[in-house]
Amino acid sequence: MSEPQVFERIRDEIGKNDVLLFMKGTPVFPQCGFSAATVDALSQLGVKFHGINILVDPELREGIKEFSQWPTIPQLYVKGEFVGGCDIVREMFETGELEQFMKEKGVSLATAA
Amino acid sequence: MPMQAQDIISLIKEGIPDAEVEIQDLAGDGDHYAATVISAAFTGKSKIQQHQMVYGALGGRMGGVLHALKLTTMAPKP
Numbered sequence: 001m002s003e004p005q006v007f008e009r010i011r012d013e014i015g016k017n018d019v020l021l022f023m024k025g026t027p028v029f030p031q032c033g034f035s036a037a038t039v040d041a042l043s044q045l046g047v048k049f050h051g052i053n054i055l056v057d058p059e060l061r062e063g064i065k066e067f068s069q070w071p072t073i074p075q076l077y078v079k080g081e082f083v084g085g086c087d088i089v090r091e092m093f094e095t096g097e098l099e100q101f102m103k104e105k106g107v108s109l110a111t112a113a
Numbered sequence: 114m115p116m117q118a119q120d121i122i123s124l125i126k127e128g129i130p131d132a133e134v135e136i137q138d139l140a141g142d143g144d145h146y147a148a149t150v151i152s153a154a155f156t157g158k159s160k161i162q163q164h165q166m167v168y169g170a171l172g173g174r175m176g177g178v179l180h181a182l183k184l185t186t187m188a189p190k191p
Contacts (some may be wrong), residue, residue: 011182033181034181043119055122058178065176069165070161070164071168071173071175071177072166072175072176073176082161084160084161084163085164086183086184087164087183087184088161088164091160092160093183
């Protein structure tokens with residue numbers, strides 16, 4: 001099977017991180033409005049997540065699009081499952097679906113004080 | 114190169130013939146759009162699959178010439 005080598009790295013990262021966001025920039029300093037909006041939704045829920053900045057890694061940037069069959073960044077993975085991009089995550093957040101989904105997946109949420 | 118809203122609508126309708134498409138030019142720069150797509154073809158599909166169908170209709174332009182398209186998809190209300 002001729003699978004891009006980068007897929008192995010992607011699988012490894014997805015396996016290591018319960019909540020993983022492939023994004024432009026970092027969680028502290030997002031470099032695209034869509035990435036920022038996704039970080040914001042996760043932060044408001046109090047979800048701890050790992051962010052991978054694809055801007056500094058061209059191989060990963062192209063690889064993740066092919067891996068997920070999804071043309072844009074950000075991309076959210078929870079417990080190995082592709083959840084979606086910015087629009088889906090934001091919509092799920094607004095309807096309360098995201099909180100429900102995280103709970104079902106056993107992701108702990110820090111309740112905001 | 115920005116895309117015209119009309120071109121986006123045509124492409125989506127070509128790929129999903131029964132789709133009702135509404136486009137908003139968010140920034141007025143021909144580069145940041147919001148689209149709402151309603152189609153019976155979405156029935157029973159997950160959000161991810163629905164969005165993938167629209168991206169498929171756009172044939173690789175998404176993330177390329179089309180930088181920003183905020184997407185909302187739904188099946189028609191019964």
